[in-house]
Amino acid sequence: MLKLTPFHDRHVAAGGRMVDFAGYDLPVQFHGIIPEHTRVRTTVGVFDVSHMGRIEVRGKDALAFVNRVTTNDASRLAVYQAQYSVLCYPDGGIVDDLVVYRLPDRYFLVVNGANNEKDTAWLQEHPSGDVQMENITDAQAQLAIQGPKAEAVMQKVCSIPLAQIGFYWAAHCEVAGVKALVSRTGYTGEDGFEAYFPAESAAKVWDAIFAAGKEFDIEPIGLGARDTLRMEMKMALYGNDIDKTTNPIEAGLSWVVALDKPEGFVGSDVLKRVEAEKPARRLVCLEMQDRSIARPHYPILAGLGHDPDSTAESGHVPRQIGMVTSGTLSPSLNKGIALGYVKRQFTKAGTEVQIDIRGRNAAAVIVKPPFYKHGSVKKGQSAKS
């Protein structure tokens, strides 16, 4: 039985093509992935992300617990600040990626919908002192309002000046008269907000946001465009680019791995070694040189270049140096883009490789992230003023 989010009837009414995603009946698209993608890049779009897992952590040992199970340093969070982070297994493999919020009386963890049960079970295996955990996924609705016009739209329905919420900061306020947590976060590379509020108020908030966004042609956006938007920014997707067989160092997530935390964290011993020895492979951005589109699991090949791991007399015969983990047509660049792991000697921008597209070797080049460089995300705005 598929679960329904509190916005399900709105998706169906808007002509959403519904699919099973993380056990929920969610829209993969409304009128097309490319126009929906463009809507978010140019004005504003709304994503129903109520399927994300939401977990509250309370108790006097909540910080010690969160800091023990996540890789980033949660002790650096001020009240109402958020951080991107990772849950690791002891071997350094990734349980999930998540956002950690520090709220006045608790920590609030937002995890991938498909991993909600797994993560909750994993967290419960690591109790430490006075910690109470509660999974509040079903009680809450979650929307992401994203795009250069997101603030203009949300300001019309929010009870506080949104200019005071910096990038990866949050505030409690009212949205359309409904008590909500609003943060300047997202998964698109555009400026935007995520709003968390009681599931029973879902329709009221949705309708108010769409009325406020009418002047910017606001639209609901499906999972298809969510994927192309995040890929253009090299934002990892769990299950594609990161999973239990990859570690955050090789995935390019060292910036959220605080190896200097004095107490360490689950996986820190292994990750310190990986960092010191340099990972054997890294997640890179690949740009196709023709019209082809790489898909997950396609082999990445190199015909030239020295491969010290290879004992074969390979000459100019292409041999595998990695594998694609995500691939699509970039609607913004109108060319094929992909993410994939390659051996570390091939990770330099400008390196020419080939991707085995169903038996045909298509040329690709390693490029610097992100693919799309004109996002409206306001990263400089790091503190409340």
Added chain:
Amino acid sequence: MANFPGDLKYAKTHEWVKLDGDVATIGITDFAQGELSDIVYVEITALGKTIKRDEPLGTIEAVKAVSDLYSPISGKVTEANEALKDSPASVNSDPYGAGWMAKIRVSDPAELGNLLDATAYAELAAKSAHH
């Protein structure tokens, strides 16, 4: 709602065929283009080859996924729609017109009898559709 012209024949694999003399024009149905959405690239890998019915004719890349295009009829693939290189989206906007994909010189016109008419195909499409 998807549109299925009465003068075409349809394959269960969602291709349409229009026979003109011994040349069949082939494309994908309105239902299929809607399911694939956002078509960005069509490659007729069998161009110039003689192929049998139900063999792969080429591939269709959409933003979300790649699909095989099967030949609903046997014959020699004489032409691919070059205009799709610049405007692949015409498969979405005009699947029975500008969005045609390939032409085949048919070796056995009687094979058309194995294909569905518009009414039978509409029923199949309705059953295949997402809710």
